[in-house]
Amino acid sequence: MAVSYKDLGLVNTKELFKKATEGKYAIPAFNFNNMEQMQAIVQACVETKSPVILQVSGGARKYANQTLLRYMAQGAVEYAKELGYNIPIVLHLDHGDTFELCQSCIEYGFSSVMIDGSHHSYEENVALTRKVVEYAHKYDVSVEGELGVLAGIEDDVVAEHHTYTQPEEVQDFVSKTGVDSLAISIGTSHGANKFKPDQCTRNAEGILIPPPLRFDILEEIEKKIPGFPIVLHGSSSVPQQYVKTINDNGGNLKDSIGIPEEELRRAAKSAVCKINIDSDGRLAMTASIRENFILHPEWFDPRQYLGPAREELKKLYAHKTVNVLGSAGKA
Numbered sequence: 450m451a452v453s454y455k456d457l458g459l460v461n462t463k464e465l466f467k468k469a470t471e472g473k474y475a476i477p478a479f480n481f482n483n484m485e486q487m488q489a490i491v492q493a494c495v496e497t498k499s500p501v502i503l504q505v506s507g508g509a510r511k512y513a514n515q516t517l518l519r520y521m522a523q524g525a526v527e528y529a530k531e532l533g534y535n536i537p538i539v540l541h542l543d544h545g546d547t548f549e550l551c552q553s554c555i556e557y558g559f560s561s562v563m564i565d566g567s568h569h570s571y572e573e574n575v576a577l578t579r580k581v582v583e584y585a586h587k588y589d590v591s592v593e594g595e596l597g598v599l600a601g602i603e604d605d606v607v608a609e610h611h612t613y614t615q616p617e618e619v620q621d622f623v624s625k626t627g628v629d630s631l632a633i634s635i636g637t638s639h640g641a642n643k644f645k646p647d648q649c650t651r652n653a654e655g656i657l658i659p660p661p662l663r664f665d666i667l668e669e670i671e672k673k674i675p676g677f678p679i680v681l682h683g684s685s686s687v688p689q690q691y692v693k694t695i696n697d698n699g700g701n702l703k704d705s706i707g708i709p710e711e712e713l714r715r716a717a718k719s720a721v722c723k724i725n726i727d728s729d730g731r732l733a734m735t736a737s738i739r740e741n742f743i744l745h746p747e748w749f750d751p752r753q754y755l756g757p758a759r760e761e762l763k764k765l766y767a768h769k770t771v772n773v774l775g776s777a778g779k780a
């Protein structure tokens with residue numbers, strides 16, 4: 450059942466990244482796997498007139514079902530129009546780990562895929578990425594590659610430590626593979642526990658401040674491949690009010706520390722033109738649901754607690770496009 454993303458009304462990342470690099474902002478890549486998340490993303494991005502990348506991991510694809518996702522993405526495009534503004538929407542595979550998964554996603558209407566060969570040797574990463582690019586470009590689908598490994602947990606992949614991207618490798622990797630964008634490792638991290646408290650310092654109010662991102666590495670990379678679209682994964686800020694609400698209402702999250710929004714704001718003004726945010730959405734939804742379960746023990750209709758959770762998510766996403774990524778008004 451091969452279908453082209455073009456028939457679903459989706460776009461690839463090419464034009465979006467070009468404009469984002471020139472305009473010094475970043476496109477949000479928000480992960481989703483259910484209807485409420487998709488609605489919140491589309492509502493927020495239509496309201497703030499932001500282009501958006503709807504992002505699905507391999508695990509989320511298994512969870513939601515590939516056929517449903519294809520229609521949900523098509524639905525997102527139509528929904529945006531119905532809400533009154535035709536924003537550009539990309540459907541992107543996050544952390545594709547095999548050629549076959551990327552191929553299957555392209556056949557099911559994805560307009561962009563990531564092939565993450567960063568856990569392989571450099572040569573194997575080049576070969577795998579090249580193979581995906583050759584296939585994807587036949588269908589005008591954009592491809593994101595990765596050099597360097599982020600610490601943290603992403604679906605089933607766990608890495609203990611960062612392996613920062615080596616600026617000496619990027620030019621060779623980009624030219625040999627033909628990728629359209631490159632995910633790099635400069636200190637962002639997957640999951641809601643990006644740093645251990647002992648890696649952080651405390652400010653006057655006792656708030657934990659994580660170690661800064663390695664902007665020096667980013668600058669080196671920009672010198673090697675000027676104007677080339679760079680991607681940051683693991684860029685949730687882990688808002689402490691959500692962590693508190695979760696823990697005040699029966700949750701037990703420990704050492705939840707994210708990337709300060711000022712650092713992401715700074716990154717968005719550089720060659721970084723795609724910023725991935727997943728954990729913040731999970732936290733917003735969970736905080737809202739936990740709070741409502743305690744406040745309204747009599748509720749049992751999922752709409753009663755998923756509705757406010759969707760509203761909270763929408764607020765979070767709108768905040769990101771306006772105040773963090775600078776993508777608001779760019780659609």
Ligand SMILES: [Zn+2]
Binds near residue numbers: 544639683
């Ligand atoms: Zn990632």
